[in-house]
Amino acid sequence: MWRRATSLSPLIYSFKSSFFIQQGAQQKILERFTTGLPLQEKDGISPKYGAPFLTFVLGGPGCGKGTQCAKIVETFGFKHLSAGDLLRREIESDSEYGSMILNTIKEGRIVPSEVTVKLIQREMESSDNQKFLIDGFPRCEENRRAFEKIIGAEPDMVLFFDCPEDEMVKRVLNRNQGRIDDNIETVKTRLKVFEALNLPVINYYAKKGKLHKINAIGSVDEIFEQVQPLFAAHKNEA
Numbered sequence: 001m002w003r004r005a006t007s008l009s010p011l012i013y014s015f016k017s018s019f020f021i022q023q024g025a026q027q028k029i030l031e032r033f034t035t036g037l038p039l040q041e042k043d044g045i046s047p048k049y050g051a052p053f054l055t056f057v058l059g060g061p062g063c064g065k066g067t068q069c070a071k072i073v074e075t076f077g078f079k080h081l082s083a084g085d086l087l088r089r090e091i092e093s094d095s096e097y098g099s100m101i102l103n104t105i106k107e108g109r110i111v112p113s114e115v116t117v118k119l120i121q122r123e124m125e126s127s128d129n130q131k132f133l134i135d136g137f138p139r140c141e142e143n144r145r146a147f148e149k150i151i152g153a154e155p156d157m158v159l160f161f162d163c164p165e166d167e168m169v170k171r172v173l174n175r176n177q178g179r180i181d182d183n184i185e186t187v188k189t190r191l192k193v194f195e196a197l198n199l200p201v202i203n204y205y206a207k208k209g210k211l212h213k214i215n216a217i218g219s220v221d222e223i224f225e226q227v228q229p230l231f232a233a234h235k236n237e238a
C-alpha cells in the first residue's frame with residue numbers, strides 16, 4: 001500500500017511558489033487561463049512509500065480519455081483517477097474551494113495545481129492499488145511541477161489521445177453528461193487552454209521518451225487496440 005505517515009495538510013497555494021517563476025509569454029498565458037488563491041505557506045511534503053506505477057492520460061476535451069481509462073481498468077486492474085472528476089466531486093462536497101473550482105471549470109480555466117495535486121494525493125494514499133491512471137493531468141507545466149514536488153514522483157508512462165479539434169467539439173457537444181462546461185463557449189476556451197498549456201507538457205514527455213501517441217479517431221475497440229500493447233507488462237496482474 002502506498003501511504004505516508006503524516007496527515008493531509010490543508011489545500012494551499014502560493015502565487016510566489018516556484019511553479020510560477022515562468023516568464024514572458026508563457027507567464028501571461030498562465031495568468032489568463034489559471035486561477036490563483038491567496039498566498040499561504042507551503043507544506044513541502046514529499047511522501048514516498050514504495051513506488052506505484054503511474055500513467056498520465058492526456059488529450060483535449062472529448063478525445064476519449066475517460067472511455068479508454070475504463071477499458072484499461074477493466075483489462076489491467078488499474079485505479080482510475082480523473083482530475084476533472086475529483087474536482088467536480090470537491091464542488092459537491094462542502095469544500096472551502098468548491099465555489100472557486102466551480103467558477104474555474106465554468107470558465108474552462110485551470111484550477112490551482114496544489115488543490116488538484118492534493119486531491120490526487122488523497123486518492124492515491126487511500127488506495128490499495130499500486131497502479132494508477134491519472135486522467136486529465138497534468139494540464140500545464142505548473143501542474144506537472146506541482147505533482148513532482150508534492151508527490152515526489154514522475155510518471156512511468158504518458159498516453160496522449162490525439163484527436164482533431166472539430167471531432168472533439170462534436171463529441172463534447174453531443175455527450176449530454178449534464179456538465180456545466182460542455183457548451184460551445186467553454187469548449188472554445190478549453191481548446192485554447194489545451195493548445196497553449198497542455199501541448200508543452202506533451203512535448204516535454206515526448207522529449208523524455210515517455211509519450212505514447214494514440215490516434216483517437218475510430219471506434220472504442222479500435223482505439224483500445226493501440227492502447228492495449230502498452231500495458232502488456234500488467235497483463236497477469238489484473
Ligand code: C5P
Pocket residue numbers: 061083084085087104105106108109110111112116135136137138139143181190
Ligand atoms: O478533464 P476534464 O474535462 O474532466 O476537466 C474539466 C475541467 O476541470 C477542466 O476544463 C478544468 O477547468 C478543470 N481541470 C483542472 N485541472 C486539471 C484537470 C481538470 O483545472 N488537471
Ligand code: MG
Pocket residue numbers: 065066082084135136
Ligand atoms: Mg474525463
